[in-house]
Amino acid sequence: MIWLTWRQFRVQFLVIASVVLAAAVLYAATGPGLADDYQRFADNFIKNLAFARLNPVLYQVGLALLYAVPPIIGAFWGAPLIARELETGTHRLVWGQSISRWRWLATKVGVGGLGTIVVTGALSLAVTWWSSPIDKAINAGQESNFYLPRMFPVTFSGRGLVPIGYAVFAFALGVAIGLAVRRTLVALAVTLAVVILVQILAPTLIRPHLMAPTDQNTVATADNLRGFMISGPGPDAEIKQIEVGINAVGGWKLTDETVDKSGKVATLPKWVIDCEPNGPNERATSPKAAACFQRMADEGYSQHVRYFTADKFWALQWREFGLFLLLAFGLLGFTFWRIRRDLS
Amino acid sequence: MNAALQAHGLGKKYGRRWALTDCDLEVPSGHVVGLVGPNGAGKSTLLNLSVGMLSPTTGSVEVLGQPAGTQQAKVGYVAQDTPTYARLSVADHLRLGAHLNPEWDDSLAQQRIQRLRLDPKQRAGKLSGGQRAQLALTLGLAKRPELLILDEPVAALDPLARREFLQDLMEAVAEQELSVVLSSHLVSDVERSCDYLVVLVDSRVQVNGEIDTLLATHHRLTGPRRTAKELPGDQYVVNESHTDRQSSFLIRTDRPILDPSWSVTQLTLEDLVLAYMGREVQSERPVLEVQR
Known part of the structure; x- marks a missing residue:
């Protein structure tokens, strides 16, 4: 049965695997140079990165590949796995041989699932390893407006275990949808759409609930201020929102709200406009602004901030990976239950 | 010896529609059984x-006693x-x-492929319908089963390919000593290849028995007009038709027909099957087992 599964699967497998292999080789070849630069330039590493034009490209391609692989695997490996057999009627040929449906399904899912883990795992390992000097430098506080901390949602989904979790989930989803709708093309499209939706929504809807974030109340000051949201230009402008910096480099801030002394979310009073420095890039604090911040502190206003610190990275990675692995097993459970029932 | 196929009160419902209801059937092993019936009678089911x-x-179906x-x-x-x-x-x-x-018999499979002149390197998608059917049959035969079940194997084939396929099947059956059940909606297919007949109409078995026995016990009687009640009790009327002066009955009996006023004609298998298929399906079940 392994032979047959491989025979049917090999084209799809080799197409994706060769792309991933090529990428892995590219990262393995350029990675050591990057690691050397990290040692050599130390604190100026990020600044110097831009001089080697390839590096920003490789950085983004790596992320893009890790985003692309789960939906593609789900759609092109998972969805046709059973749907194509049902569509062409070949399930009646193969079930007419001396093999139980469960063994047939288990072999197909086993080979495909293993392929998914190996391919995504290899790619994620290559990209995560290649990017690690950059991630380290960013987490050490080097400034950049191009490279984001690996804790940030966009980067987080393209590092470590999470892409593997997504890919396994996508594969299981494709198989289950293929079995439910029995049309290869429909299953392929639905799987593609659902997996992309999950990739978009998981960081905001799921990830913040996987662990308890650090919960903090800080008084806004001219020093920790990160920005204002102002209702508009002109003399009547009001401050809608205040954002403060957190004392955790490389962390991911979930919420940042101004609360009053009872702890409730507050609407900012009009006079808070005084806290604004004179223009967006003006760092020097005017006496007026200093007085304003003092008044906010005196009246009990503070910033309620929730965030994940950078050292929670792997704990959060494992949890999200585990969650999607569980979802994948749930979908497999459905598939094994459904395959035993009437299909022809 | 176990029955090749045995169904008791067998029923199958798709959603709200019954594809097969309350089907009782027993097919002895060692035969090539033709299962005929109109489309939608429940053969495939x-x-x-x-x-x-x-x-x-509902009900149950046993194959080779299991x-x-x-x-x-x-x-x-x-x-x-x-x-x-x-x-x-x-x-x-x-x-x-x-x-x-x-139990795969590789030499059998290879021999068949060779004899059928199938190119081993040819993709199955490029085969003709007849060749594809032959390939599927080869898979079924080389498995060395005790019972081979074929669901409308020749329905999509042209007359020549049909003939070849069935002939080939018959040869294989003769060599391998296996029981076969094949379904078809064409009597000619069955006539060519089977020695046992099951007629299924509206998921009921109308008649069931060895073809030779069936042909020997069914007759068409033509003669002066009379009603079915006037016939002897051992003559079971399958169908009847009347004109003003003449009556024609298709009857089943295992006794000789003594009444000299009848002209008795032999039936072809097609006449027989059509007679059973064309009948109104009776609400109470007719007893139609052929005695042997």
């Missing part, structure tokens, strides 16, 4: 239930439209059979 492809809603689907290695199955993997070659299909069947 019955066969799919027999190989365990479907599970019954519940359907439990002895996969002993039951060969050639599905409707003879599906094959379009992108796999003929040789790949044989390899598939060898991998998935413990």
